[in-house]
Amino acid sequence: MALAFGKTEQSGRVIRVHPLTVRVTHWINALAVLVMVTSGWRIYDASPLFAFVIPPGVTLGGWLAGALLWHFAAMWVLALNGLIYLAYGVLSGHFPRTLLPLSPTAIIRDLVEALRGRLPHELGIYNAVQRLAYLGVILVLVALVLSGLALWKPVQFQGLAALMGGYEGARLVHFFAMCLLVVFVVVHVVMVILVPRTFLPMWSGRARVRQPSAPAASG
Ligand code: HEM
Numbered sequence: 001m002a003l004a005f006g007k008t009e010q011s012g013r014v015i016r017v018h019p020l021t022v023r024v025t026h027w028i029n030a031l032a033v034l035v036m037v038t039s040g041w042r043i044y045d046a047s048p049l050f051a052f053v054i055p056p057g058v059t060l061g062g063w064l065a066g067a068l069l070w071h072f073a074a075m076w077v078l079a080l081n082g083l084i085y086l087a088y089g090v091l092s093g094h095f096p097r098t099l100l101p102l103s104p105t106a107i108i109r110d111l112v113e114a115l116r117g118r119l120p121h122e123l124g125i126y127n128a129v130q131r132l133a134y135l136g137v138i139l140v141l142v143a144l145v146l147s148g149l150a151l152w153k154p155v156q157f158q159g160l161a162a163l164m165g166g167y168e169g170a171r172l173v174h175f176f177a178m179c180l181l182v183v184f185v186v187v188h189v190v191m192v193i194l195v196p197r198t199f200l201p202m203w204s205g206r207a208r209v210r211q212p213s214a215p216a217a218s219g
Pocket residue numbers: 022026029030031033034098123124125126134137138185188189192198199200202
């Protein structure tokens with residue numbers, strides 16, 4: 001498979017794998033998600049949708065008002081940072097280059113290979129399952145922000161809330177999108193632990209490869 005966004009350096013052994021904007025927005029996003037989810041759990045506990053509460057020990061904010069302060073502070077970070085990532089992804093061609101193409105055949109093939117432990121990971125190139133997961137989590141984050149807006153300003157955004165079946169519908173969308181996000185993060189972090197050489201390049205943007213890479217090509 002051709003290098004999607006890797007670029008061969010002079011030495012032929014160090015490749016550039018993640019653009020600066022992607023790295024910066026990724027780690028800001030990870031921190032914002034951590035604050036949003038844990039403070040959101042505390043807000044949920046003040047008025048649970050279901051017959052369970054989240055253990056207070058894993059929540060942020062201490063009490064409802066404290067949690068709301070964290071949630072409303074981090075939401076600006078999440079939304080603005082997300083907009084920068086989305087704008088960069090579209091305008092620079094990062095999304096089509098790294099997350100596309102994607103087909104059901106490729107997803108099934110890569111999933112079967114991954115379950116057999118036979119899917120090689122090439123730094124800088126996402127396999128079809130990763131592409132699906134990353135596109136999926138971007139959509140989940142968009143759903144979280146939109147349902148959050150409907151809950152935050154139900155009068156101003158009543159049209160948005162109506163699309164989700166009203167205020168209670170928006171609460172359900174917000175809750176289940178949070179569940180999907182948490183599942184993504186758990187699987188994502190487990191995958192990074194299983195393939196640890198992907199971790200440092202997500203900070204530095206560079207990776208050392210054993211053999212000289214082929215010249216960068218689109219695809
Ligand atoms: C908390 C919420 C997180 C979300 C929503 C998230 C989402 C993403 C997305 C969308 C990408 C692809 C970026 C792109 O190329 O445009 C990515 C890549 C990556 N993320 Fe995260 N991430 C999160 C947290 C984390 C954490 C906590 C770690 C580290 C333990 C991590 C490690 C990585 C690595 C290493 C890659 C590159 C994978 C590779 O090269 O194959 N992420 N993440």
